Amino acid sequence: MGNNKKAVRPFGMRDKLGYLFGDFGNDFTFILSSSFLMKFSTDIYGIDPAIVGIIMMAARIVDAFTDVTMGRICDRSKMTPAGKFKPWIRRMCVPVAVASFLVYQSAIAGWSMGAKVAYLFITYILWGSIFYTSINIPYGAMASAISAEPDDRQSLSSFRTMGGMLAGMFIMVGVPLMIYDKVDGKEVLNGGRFTLVAGLCSVLAIVCYLLCYTLVTERVKPEVAPDQKQDSVLVMLKKAMKNRALISIIAASITMLLAQLTMQGMANYVYPNFYGSASAQSASSVLMMGGMVIAAAFAKPLANKFGKAEIGAVSSIAAAVINIVLLVIRPANVWVYAGLQAVSWLGLGLFSMVSWALITDVIDATELQNGVREDGSVYALYSWARKLGQAASAGLTGGLLSLIGYTDANAFEPAITNGIFNISCLVPAVGFLLLGLILWFWYPLHKKQVDANVAALKIKHGE
Numbered sequence: 001m002g003n004n005k006k007a008v009r010p011f012g013m014r015d016k017l018g019y020l021f022g023d024f025g026n027d028f029t030f031i032l033s034s035s036f037l038m039k040f041s042t043d044i045y046g047i048d049p050a051i052v053g054i055i056m057m058a059a060r061i062v063d064a065f066t067d068v069t070m071g072r073i074c075d076r077s078k079m080t081p082a083g084k085f086k087p088w089i090r091r092m093c094v095p096v097a098v099a100s101f102l103v104y105q106s107a108i109a110g111w112s113m114g115a116k117v118a119y120l121f122i123t124y125i126l127w128g129s130i131f132y133t134s135i136n137i138p139y140g141a142m143a144s145a146i147s148a149e150p151d152d153r154q155s156l157s158s159f160r161t162m163g164g165m166l167a168g169m170f171i172m173v174g175v176p177l178m179i180y181d182k183v184d185g186k187e188v189l190n191g192g193r194f195t196l197v198a199g200l201c202s203v204l205a206i207v208c209y210l211l212c213y214t215l216v217t218e219r220v221k222p223e224v225a226p227d228q229k230q231d232s233v234l235v236m237l238k239k240a241m242k243n244r245a246l247i248s249i250i251a252a253s254i255t256m257l258l259a260q261l262t263m264q265g266m267a268n269y270v271y272p273n274f275y276g277s278a279s280a281q282s283a284s285s286v287l288m289m290g291g292m293v294i295a296a297a298f299a300k301p302l303a304n305k306f307g308k309a310e311i312g313a314v315s316s317i318a319a320a321v322i323n324i325v326l327l328v329i330r331p332a333n334v335w336v337y338a339g340l341q342a343v344s345w346l347g348l349g350l351f352s353m354v355s356w357a358l359i360t361d362v363i364d365a366t367e368l369q370n371g372v373r374e375d376g377s378v379y380a381l382y383s384w385a386r387k388l389g390q391a392a393s394a395g396l397t398g399g400l401l402s403l404i405g406y407t408d409a410n411a412f413e414p415a416i417t418n419g420i421f422n423i424s425c426l427v428p429a430v431g432f433l434l435l436g437l438i439l440w441f442w443y444p445l446h447k448k449q450v451d452a453n454v455a456a457l458k459i460k461h462g463e
Contacts, residue, residue, distance in 0.1 A: 008217055008219050009217055011146065011147045011149070011152050011217075011219065014215050014216075015146055015215065015217060016155055016156065016159040018211065018212050018213075018214070018216035019142075019143065019146065019156045019159050019160055019163070019212065019216055020159040020162055020166075021163060021209070021211040021215065022139045022142075022160070022163065022208070022212035022216070023160040023161070023163035023167070024163040024164070024166055024167050024208040025093065025167075025204075025205040025206070025207075025208030025212065026132075026139065026163075026164070026167075027163070027164040027167035027171075028100075028170075028171070028201040028202070028204050028205035028208065029096060029097065029127065029132065029201065029205055030132070031164070031167055031168050031172070031264070032100065032171055032175075033103070033124075033128070033390075034264055034265065034390055034394075035171060035175075035261075035264040035267070035268065036171075036175065036194070036268060037052070037056075037104075038265055038268070038394060038397060038398060039265075039268040039269070040104055040189070040194055041120060042401075042406070042407075042408060043188075043189045043408050044189060044191035045108070045109060045116045045120065046109070046113070046116070047113070047116060047117060048402060048407075049398040049399075049401040049402050049406060050398050050401075050402035051117060051398075052120070052398050053395035053396070053397065053398025053399055053402075055117070055120060055121050055124060056124070056390065056391050056394035056395060056398075057391040057392075057394065058121070059121075059124055059128050059129050059387075059391065060384075060387050060388050060390075062129040063128070063129050063133065063384050063387045063388075066129050066130060066133045067133050067137060067381070067383050067384040068377070068381065068384065069380075070133050070134055070137040070380055071137055071377040071378070071379060071380025071381070071383075072377055074088070074137060074138050074141055074377075074380075079221060082213075082218075083218030083221075084142075084145060084221070085138040085139070085141055085142035085145060085218065086138075086142065086213055086216065088134065088135060088137075088138035089135055089138065089209050089213045090209075090210070091134075092131055092134045092135040093135060093205070093206050093210060093213075094206060095131045095134075096127065096131035096132050096134070096135050096205070097202035097203070097205045098202065099126045099131045099132075100132075100198065100201070100202050101195075101198050101199050101202040102123045102126070102127070103123045103124055103198070104194055104195050104198035105119075105195060106191030106192045106194065107195070109191060128387070135209070136383055137379060137380050140356070140359070140379045140382070140383060141378075141379040142216070142218065143156050143157070143356060143359075144220060144363050144364075145218040145219065145220045146216060146217065146218060146219060146220070147219060147220065148220050148457075148461075150357075150361075151304075153356075153357050153360045154300055154303060154304075154354065154357045155300070156356065156357070157353060157355065157356035157357035157358075157360075158296055158300060158354075160356050161292070161296065161352045161353045161356065162296055163208075164352075165292045165296075167208075168285070168289065168292075169285065169286070170201075171201070172264065172267070172281075172282075172285035172288070172289075173282050173283075173285040174282070175197055176268075176271075176278050176279075176285075177278075177279070178193060178197055179193050179194045179197060180272065180278040186272075186276070186412060187272035187273075187276065187277070240381055243369065245361075245362045245366070245443065245444050245445050246362050246366060246381065248438055248442040248443040249358055249359060249362050249382065249385075249443060250381065250385035251442070252435055252438045252439055252443060253382060253385045253386050254385055254386075254388050254389040254392060255389070255431045255432075255434040255435040255438065256316070256351060256352075256355070256389065256431065256432075257386055257390055257392070257393060257431075258389050258396070258430075258431035259319070259427070259429075259430075259431025259432045259435065260348055260352075260393075260428075261389070261390055261393035261394070262396070262397055262423070262424070262427040262428050262431065263341070263345075263428045265393065265397055266397065266423055266424035266427075267281055267284070267285075268281070269401075269406075269411075269420045269424070270337075270420055270424045271284065271334070273411050273416070273420055274417040274420050274421050275334040275337070277334055280334045283338065284337075284338035284341060284342070287338055287339065287341070287342035287345075288341060288342050288345040289345075290342060291343065291344075291345040291346035291348075292346075292348075292349040292352070294346055294349070295315075295346055295348075295349025295350045295352070295353050296349070296353055298350070299311070299349075299353030299354055300353075302350070303353075303354050303357075307446050307448075307450070308354035308358055308450075309354075309358065309439045309443050309446050309447075310439075310440075310446060310447065311350055311351075311354065312350065312351035312354055312355070312358075312435075312439045313435075313436045313437075313439035313440040315346075315347040315348070315349075315351055315436075316347060316432045316433075316435040316436035316439065317432065317433060317436035318347045319345075319346075319347030319348055319428070319432040320428075320429045320430075320431075320432035320433040320436065322340055322341075322343050322347070323344055323425045323428045323429035323432065324429045325340065326340050326341070326425045327422065327425035327429065330421065344428070344432075347432070348432070351435070351439075358445070359378070359379060361445045361450050361453070362378060362382070362445065363378050363379070364450075364457055365445055365449075365453050366378055367457065368453055368456055368460075393427075397423065397427070400419075400423045400427075401419075401420075401423070403419075404416055404420070404423075405419075406419070406420070
């Protein structure tokens with residue numbers, strides 16, 4: 001392994017900002033989907049929430065093939081002057097943005113139900129399973145190529161999370177203020193306006209991706225022997241099943257996203273339906289982002305002192321407790337609900353700030369275990385897990401909304417709104433609790449082991 005450090009600009013703020021913009025671009029389409037696709041599909045297309053959930057879960061079956069395939073493509077990609085991973089960001093930024101925009105077309109609301117379901121399925125697969133995969137896998141794997149130093153990688157993880165947070169602030173704060181109309185005293189989604197907002201998000205995503213491509217430098221360049229062959233996908237998957245660190249971080253990712261995305265998605269129902277205030281939804285997002293900012297300030301020093309997995313476990317269990325408290329006290333005041341949700345997001349934020357550094361720790365451990373460094377393949381499995389978490393949240397949320405009888409016609413009836421409130425608290429509580437337990441008892445790469453792995457790799461690479 002050669003780093004060619006003398007030939008390239010030293011790691012610094014330019015790389016951090018560039019990596020931030022990469023996830024800024026990712027989340028202009030990802031958060032839009034995870035937060036609003038269910039609401040748009042039920043209220044504008046009129047599709048049953050359970051069917052929307054099934055579509056999102058079916059897409060994850062496709063991702064099992066596309067994510068792993070893209071990871072293998074990345075690992076086999078030839079090194080270019082720009083690097084191994086960066087070229088994919090430039091190639092795929094426009095296709096992923098256009099595909100996202102196509103998902104939210106209010107003009108098809110008058111089509112037959114079968115045609116609308118088919119359209120949603122096709123465009124969602126095109127966006128999430130094809131184009132988002134083709135840019136997100138190389139972007140994520142690129143972190144381990146930007147720097148080999150654990151502190152640098154933790155910085156990249158924090159800046160990546162902040163990039164997603166900025167996109168989340170635009171979407172979760174700004175979008176609710178633009179997409180609702182007041183009709184007979186009720187907050188009703190405006191489909192045409194939402195389509196325009198989706199287009200704006202796509203344009204901003206392209207800009208952010210191009211900034212990422214321009215600012216980031218790849219430094220860690222693997223030197224592969226000419227006769228070295230990659231394992232087949234089947235062999236790779238067999239090895240993955242024996243990789244405790246990888247399997248446990250996959251499980252942690254699924255449970256984290258189950259909690260996070262349910263909180264985000266159900267906000268579109270809790271605030272306008274249970275509390276009757278879309279503006280409070282926007283303001284609550286500011287509070288949540290405030291919690292993430294606080295987490296960003298404390299994540300790195302806490303991780304350096306106690307370990308990334310350790311602070312992730314404790315903060316996740318704290319977030320679970322908050323959601324249980326919300327479920328029990330059922331505050332009538334929307335600001336009490338929003339305030340406690342913000343504290344819960346502080347717990348989530350601490351884990352989010354270290355989560356991307358955790359996967360680089362897993363990549364290092366896998367290299368020591370298997371003798372081969374396959375950043376793209378390992379990250380592809382992790383990315384697929386994150387999509388499984390998204391699907392689990394959408395499927396469970398859609399199924400539960402259908403179970404309580406939610407339709408756009410009865411969306412404001414007390415029995416329905418009480419069911420909405422229960423879902424918004426109970427599912428995140430379970431997800432956060434499982435996340436904390438996985439990180440503490442199952443995930444093996446706690447601070448002492450990570451430090452040992454870094455030292456072993458430096459010896460292996462002759463540094």
